[in-house]
Amino acid sequence: MKRLLAILLITLPASAVSAQMFYDDFTAPVSAEFAWASADWTAVWEDDRWTSALNLGAVSPQTDENGPGAFGAPADAFDNAIVAGEVDWHDYAVEVEFYAADDDALGVVLRWSSADSYYLVVLSRNEMPTAGGTVDYLIAPQTRLYRVTTDGAEQLLSPVPDQAYAAVSSLHQRLRVDVHGNTLTGWIGSGDDPLDTTETPLFTVTDDEPGAPDAGLAGVYAFSMGEGLLGTYYDAFRVSAVDSDDDGKNNDDELSAGTDPYDADSDDDGVLDGDEYLWLADPDGDDLINALDWDSDNDGLPDGLEIGITVPHADTDLDAGHFTSDADFGAETTDPHDPDSDEGGVDDGVEDINKNGAYEPELGETDPNDGDDDDEFVDGGPDVDTDTDTDTDTGTDADTDADTDADTDADADTDADTDADTDLDAGADAGNPLGSLYGGPNCGCATIGSGPWAPGSLIGLLTSLVTIRP
Secondary structure (H helix, E strand, C coil), rough: CCCCCCCCEEEEEEEEEEEEEEECCCCCCCCHHHHCCCCCEEEEECEEEEEEEECEEEEEEEEEECCCCCCCCCCCCCCCEECCCCCCCCEEEEEEEECCCCEEEEEEEEEECCCEEEEEEEECCCCCCCCCCCCEEEECCEEECCCCCCCCEEECCCCCCCCCCCCCCCCCCEEEEEEEEEEEEEEEECCCCCCCEEEEEEEEEEEECCCCCCCCCEEEEEECCCCCCCCCCEEEEEEEEECCCCCCCCEEEEEEEHCCCCCCCCCCCCCHHHCCCCCCCCCCCCCHHHHHCCCCCCCCCCHHHCCCCCCCCCCCCCHCCCCCCCCCCCCCCCCCCCCCCCCCCHHHHHCCCCCCCCHHHHCCCCCCHHHHHHHEECCCCCCCEHHHHHHCHHHHHHHHHHHHHHHHHHHHHHHHHHHHHHHHHHCEEEEECCCHHCCCCCCCCCCCCCCCCCCCCCCHHHCCCCCCCC
16 A cells, blocks of 8 residues: 655644634543443444443443454454544544553544544553554553554554553543644643643654545544453543644634635735634625635735734745735734725725835825825825925926016017008008008009018018007
8 A cells, every 4th residue: 555654753843722622521421331321422333331430530441342343353453432523523632631550552533434434543551453453462662553444454653662651540641642634643741730731742644645534533442352441541531623823723614714724824915814804704705705815805905014014924925925014014004804994985005005004195195094185086196296296396387487478478579560561461551651661552562572671671670670659
């Protein structure tokens, strides 16, 4: 069977654990056959018996009937377990306290959906089940991890020597296993002191086998080859949601929402998935929830910019182009779910002309948090630009005025010329006794407008500059 299996036996930071999904301290119900009296629990093999020891507030395996299970071995090593939860649980952390006076195997079940699909973590100091359901008599304590599928059981982890529980009935111990994605990680620690969170890493395994258990219930397991583990008790069984990317949303919620449970900023806008306000809402109606929409209100400004984020998270992919650092370090913020934060009639992304998050009136920007100045926008831009140019070109305006005056004078001259020409055309009259000298019909010239006084002659040019009034 081909598989890609990565094994890492070093101390790794645990995935962040968020909401509690299930808890049982085994103080109820009052029953000699615990699994059948509790609606929360199911026995994997119905003939096996577990008892809630009320005086201890714990649950204990009493018999192992060695049923045929899925493998048909003389003694089925994998069926003596009780499980609780939901079949769609995907990523979670299982934690249980225990104490044992026996040397045989105990452990936890993860992603159990049927007798043919689950993971099994087993710790033992003496007898250990093998993949074929036989007994492996150990020479040293060790931990193993199995994948159980329709193809049978397969050991995923080389035995971790000298890593198991202490066989002391008075000592509380704690086993914790995280499963998220295709990675399983286990630790063991003390259960006596709630303030003692010290844990010893047992394993980290990545299982990329197609068809590997993907989701299912969780529970506790015992292996005694029919003898019963009368000196072994489990207590304080807890299942918690795992937040692999530590963004404030557990993996299962993210998988349901469509965000990436291993990427804290799924839309790369600078806002962590868990910090997205109303992360499942879609205010701009583009079929993208806020946690997947870098511009949730479609105003042209990234959500992270609008709320004043200056430094991106390590998971924010800057190459996506969805993050802009806030230029005023959060001094001016806008509502990332309202395209017009000040309700003035102009979108935030239009008011912030250079889209850097800072209010810069010297650039002609209006305040996106002041609706009263939105009416300054005309034809998509503020009038303030025109006023600024006029003030800057004060000298130019003065020159223009001077030129205009000069042009007016020139027009006056033109009028004088026109009047003179009109008079000449009409001939000499009382208002213009010199009219015949300009080459009119009384000048005796062969051509009207010719002669020494014609407008094109030197005398005509000089006299055209003089306006003669009666």
